[in-house]
Amino acid sequence: MTSHANIDAALDWITCFVAGCLNVHFGKVGHYEPRPFVYQEDDSWIGRFVKNQDTGACEFALLMLALLPHLHPGVFDKLLAEHMPGGGEFPELGGTRGAGYRSFLPTGETAQFVLAGSNFEGRLEVQHALSAEQWLGRQRVLWVEPVREGEPAMSGRLIVNPEIVEEIVTGKVGHPAFSTDFPAEHIETPMDWDDLVLNPMTRGQIREIEHWIKHNDTLMSEWGMRKRVKPGYRALFYGPPGTGKTLSAMLLGKHTGKEVFRVDLSRVVSKYIGETEKNLSRLFDKAENKNWILFFDEADALFSKRTEVRDAHDKYANQEVAYLLQRIEGYNGLVILASNQRANIDDAFVRRLQAIIPFPVPRQEERYEIWRRTFPAQIALAGDVDWRHIAARHELTGANILNVTHFCAIEALANESLQIDLKSLETAIRREYVKEGKVM
Incomplete structure (x- = not known):
């Protein structure tokens, strides 16, 4: 047969x-x-x-x-x-x-x-x-x-x-193509939890989400909590760019067998009345019953829009947020909002969250671990390079450190010199500060 x-x-x-x-x-x-x-x-x-x-x-x-x-x-x-x-x-x-x-x-x-x-x-x-x-x-x-x-x-x-x-x-179903009809892209990573250095409190709260994903079916069905607890789980990841919010979402999916989709809110929000709701409806209809992790990056674009009603635009903006709240509360999977600051997110939604997880700029000891784990073993360090000293002097995020490492590695290959000294490293760090409009 x-x-x-x-x-x-x-x-x-x-x-x-x-x-x-x-x-x-x-x-x-x-x-x-x-x-x-x-x-x-x-x-x-x-x-x-x-x-x-x-x-x-x-x-x-x-x-x-x-x-x-x-x-x-x-x-x-x-x-x-x-x-x-x-x-x-x-x-x-x-x-x-x-x-x-x-x-x-x-x-x-x-x-x-x-x-x-x-x-x-x-x-x-x-x-x-x-x-x-x-x-x-x-x-x-x-x-x-x-x-x-x-x-x-x-x-x-x-x-x-x-x-x-x-x-x-x-014989199979592919990932939906990123488009206006489906304003989300599938994201994944080859990295693992050992590659991500997080504040211990942050990592502990993420572990709680892992526990929910693993045990939710038992809780809702076998333990009879379905009639008391709303479906799904809603979390806010907040902190400066480059502190691991997106990577944490991808690793949650990787280690729980869930697909992760990053929602592009610039594609969702429309200036035309009613179009935002249609875009959101298509997204959630597609995701329903699949237990996808929906990651709303830069969530401030929509979740901070509720204001006092001064004109018709404010009225419809508030309707968009109300509709999104309704769809998210009815979604039976994990929804993650990402924001640079907790204060940017609408209080009406914050009250509906199960978890609010900070992603602070890494502390000195955490920066040391990131430098140590990120730099390629193929590059020899000159005697004047001390990762603890570098970590203490420069308050950088994990993404900043990765950018510096990437630049140094390319320069080492281009110069056919597989060694880096403190002067070259400081030059690369200064370049990262300038890129972000900061003073070293």
């Missing part, structure tokens, strides 16, 4: 189902009873779906109807042509045509026709199965496209999650 066998069998099953319903409607047969779908246990998406989900015939048929145009285009047109060779309208079947796709696209009305015919109660059951409250909608498997005001709700297209189609076709 190949990995495509279940897909082929499922497509054949739903095609026979639609054909049987059309034969009944056009009087070719008096009754049609769909045969049960028999799947083979393999690693295909359909095989896992049927095995892992307690899928009824209705839900499975809805899913396959939505998948037909993606996996077997033209089936509906071919079946209709057998009964209506001259063409014509068939409003009972519903359906629509796409802007670039010329074949039949099933709608909610199509699902009602195939699964219930003209039976009113059966049609209501199909509509109920497609509602946002049922598991197909809750799990973002399948939904009916929203329609314009005044049009029947079930006249919207059946939309299947694109990731399902991608996995069926390619």
Whole structure:
């Protein structure tokens, strides 16, 4: 049995189902009873779906109807042509045509026709199965496209999650591309906790987040805390640039098996009324049920916008923050806000945080450790280079020290001299001060 066998069998099953319903409607047969779908246990998406989900015939048929145009285009047109060779309208079947796709696209009305015919109660059951409250909608498997005001709700297209189609076709789901529709990029690091020198208090608080990620499912499900505790975890990382906020988020993901996505708030926030909410909605809809870590870098751009309402702009800015608060509080994964200063974050959101973690400028002993661990072993140090002296004299962040190290390493290779003395090191440090507009 190949990995495509279940897909082929499922497509054949739903095609026979639609054909049987059309034969009944056009009087070719008096009754049609769909045969049960028999799947083979393999690693295909359909095989896992049927095995892992307690899928009824209705839900499975809805899913396959939505998948037909993606996996077997033209089936509906071919079946209709057998009964209506001259063409014509068939409003009972519903359906629509796409802007670039010329074949039949099933709608909610199509699902009602195939699964219930003209039976009113059966049609209501199909509509109920497609509602946002049922598991197909809750799990973002399948939904009916929203329609314009005044049009029947079930006249919207059946939309299947694109990731399902991608996995069926390619065997895997890639990371979503960074775009206006998905304003976040996947971030990861080859580094480890041993490569990051943090204040002990900061590291201890991050360890608490690791504990939440590891034990949250047990706490919520087995210990019955779901009805008392809101889903998800919300944390604020605050401190100067270069103190390890982003790297800590990446390491949290690396060591807990979670994907980390950095949200670009400049792509999220729009000057057009209502667009910010749409951008945020697309982001959270994509992340829902995946347990991604969402890292909002430079969170001040949105989370500090709430002000007294003086004009229409203030009113809508406050609405944007209120909407974001709502979506973050309902998100079942980890959300991290990053800011240079704690005071920049709106108090209304701070009260909703489980953790507020400082990332201070490294102290002298921590700077010494960073210098010692960061500098390449291939570069020999002259006798006048003392890391403890350098650490005591220069109050630099981890990112500053890395920049200095990078510059020194390149210069050592360019000069074909794998040794550095204090004068060369001080020159590189002075260059870093100048870059940041500081005086050495």
